[in-house]
Amino acid sequence: MSFETYDDLFEVVSEQYTAQKYRETLDLLDAEGAKFPEHASMIAYLRSCMAARIGLPEHAIQILSEAVARGFWYGAETIRQTPSWISLQGDPEFERLAAVCFQRQLEAVKDPKMYILGPDELGPYPLFFALHGNGDNSMHTLYGWNNLIDIDWILAAPQSAQAESSDGYVWNNQSAALRQLVQQFTDVGNEYQVDPERIILAGFSMGGETALRLALIGPIEARGFVLLGPGGPTIDDPEEWLPEIREAKGRNLRGYILVGEHDRTIPHDQIKRMVKLLNDNGIPCELEIIPGLRHAYPSNTLEYLQRAFNFIGVA
Structure with a gap:
């Protein structure tokens, strides 16, 4: 075999x-x-x-x-x-x-890592600030989204300080995670010229839930969010997000959610409910099902991201 x-x-x-x-x-x-x-x-x-x-x-x-x-x-x-x-x-x-x-x-x-890939020339450039899933790490995030550098985006992959193993980090403490991510976002801005009108917060699995919360609460003024197979304790109960969704209304935020057709770790019905709640409350959001994909990054990420960027308005 x-x-x-x-x-x-x-x-x-x-x-x-x-x-x-x-x-x-x-x-x-x-x-x-x-x-x-x-x-x-x-x-x-x-x-x-x-x-x-x-x-x-x-x-x-x-x-x-x-x-x-x-x-x-x-x-x-x-x-x-x-x-x-x-x-x-x-x-x-x-x-x-x-x-x-x-x-x-x-x-x-003590020393959470962050990996950044970006153009060599001066910007400003759009930023894709991407979070790993629980039990995963930021190097896998780079592998998952690395095609972004082909279209001159900055790809920043922060790694959680909540460490479980040498290649497994989690976002379980959301308050601590958001504080860390705001600081790491600032660090990206200190290293690269970032286009403030084209900032995308992204995440895979529990990183998706974390990125959504970061986008809705608004400590980072993002143009939109891209979530791949988002999962976590509150994704399973979309109504819990209503206060945060309503708080974000009027901020011109847009989102795009990708879910694998064969992803059995994610409650598809709850994701659809989340997308409806976002749209009903003034945050346009599109859901795309990726044929044949399980709970993983697709091999042709750029194809899906370009559709996401067109929908959000950052292409």
């Missing part, structure tokens, strides 16, 4: 894990995982978990040791609450690796 994408591999891994086929899952990850180096940290984590599940604690710890040696780390919640690692708690080598991970987690919280 061979896989072209990490999503395809992860889907089969999830199915086998649910069926308690732990040995088969480990063998599959050993055979296919190296094809996806951008997900090496997660693959190492899954391999270690499977090794522990089939009664190979020394092998599980060795896999973790190799991951830590490569610079990866897993946060306190993952270390202590992963069911597969319960049997490893208290082992001297496991505890040594845990201590290294905890220190790296503290350092990540």
Whole structure:
């Protein structure tokens, strides 16, 4: 069995894990995982978990040791609450690796990263300020939207300070997230000349919910928002957004929401309800369903973004 994408591999891994086929899952990850180096940290984590599940604690710890040696780390919640690692708690080598991970987690919280791609010449240029999903990171955001530099946009990808692992960051504390993002937005303006009339706030998954809140509340004066597979606790209950939606009315804000046809992690009916609430309350918003896509970035992002930019009026 061979896989072209990490999503395809992860889907089969999830199915086998649910069926308690732990040995088969480990063998599959050993055979296919190296094809996806951008997900090496997660693959190492899954391999270690499977090794522990089939009664190979020394092998599980060795896999973790190799991951830590490569610079990866897993946060306190993952270390202590992963069911597969319960049997490893208290082992001297496991505890040594845990201590290294905890220190790296503290350092990540202190210094949240942001990656920026943009034209070399002086601007001003339009800005696409894009947030990663929960459990993801800003490097994947760059990969997801990198075609933007082909049309002379600044692409800024801030990374949350709420760190769960070396490649997994979350936006769970929304108040802290918004404060951080306002500061990072300011940092972009200090480095690049930004066109204030063409600022787009964007986000994938929980980053989509966060970007929408940032746009509606208005600490950053954006022209519009682009959300890909937006998800989160309040996306599931669109009526909770009514105060923020009504507050944003009259600010000339427009939005575009993209959802994968086969995205089963996102409640499609609730997304449609959200789009209706936005339109009914004076914030024009378009919904586009991407054929064949699951909860992921489409391969041809520029095609969808150009339609989004035309609708918002920043093309």
